[in-house]
Amino acid sequence: MSDSIDRAQAMTELQMNAKRLTLAYEAHGEGRVEYSDIIIRLSDALDVLRGLPSAQPERKTGRWNKYYRMHSGDTFVCDKCGGCFVVLQGSEHMDFCPNCGADMRGGK
Secondary structure, eight states: OOOOOOHHHHHHHHHHHHHHHHHHHHHTTOOOOSSOHHHHHHHHHHHHHHHSOOSSOOOOBOOEEEEEEOSSEEEEEETTTOOEEEEETTSOOOSBOTTTOOBOTTOO
């Protein structure tokens, strides 16, 4: 299973670690530390995080197209995946296609 993280929070944590390491090196008499191997690696990790694509999938939107009427209800077809679903008389339309997950609140 995939684990999503907050990009901004991860970048903040890396920047804070770089600052902590810099302060620790300078406090121990290492002099000014700008190009330490660890600092450069943290900077590289920040560059990688900035370049990664978003883990948030793009939400599909669709419409229910009425296919035919039956005595017990109406059959609707998802215009994104072609899935057919019967909506019984007196019940409400589904907001999302259970087959492909498209958001159907835009139209019926």
